[in-house]
Amino acid sequence: MDEFDRRKRGFEKFFALSDALRFKALSRRNRAVGRWAAEKLALPREAADRYVESFADAQIGGAGDEALLARLRDDFVRAGVDVSAHRIRRRLEATMGEAVAEIEAGR
Numbered sequence: 001m002d003e004f005d006r007r008k009r010g011f012e013k014f015f016a017l018s019d020a021l022r023f024k025a026l027s028r029r030n031r032a033v034g035r036w037a038a039e040k041l042a043l044p045r046e047a048a049d050r051y052v053e054s055f056a057d058a059q060i061g062g063a064g065d066e067a068l069l070a071r072l073r074d075d076f077v078r079a080g081v082d083v084s085a086h087r088i089r090r091r092l093e094a095t096m097g098e099a100v101a102e103i104e105a106g107r
Contacts, residue, residue, distance in 0.1 A: 003094075010098070021103060026099075031055060033091060033095050034051055034053075037051070040081050040083060041076070055068070073085050
C-alpha cells in the first residue's frame with residue numbers, strides 16, 4: 001500500500017470514529033505536528049513543550065485545520081524557516097493517518 005492509500009484509509013477511518021475518538025485523534029495529531037514544528041523552529045525544550053501544549057489547547061478551543069495551517073505558516077515565516085503551506089498541509093494529513101492508526105492499535 002502506498003503512502004496515498006494509507007493516508008486515504010486513515011481519513012476514512014477518522015470520519016467513521018465517534019466524536020470522542022475523533023477528538024483524541026485530533027489532539028494526538030496536533031501534539032505530533034507541534035513537536036515537528038518545534039523541531040523545525042529549533043525551540044529549546046521548555047519553549048517546545050509550551051508550543052506543543054498550545055496546539056493541544058487549540059484543539060480544545062475548536063481551531064480547525066486552516067487556523068493551524070495559518071499559525072504554523074506564520075511561525076515558520078517569522079523564524080525564517082522555509083516550509084511551504086503545501087508541506088505543512090501534507091504533514092497535517094500524514095500525522096492524522098498515523099494518529100488514527102495508533103488509536104486503532106490501542107496505543
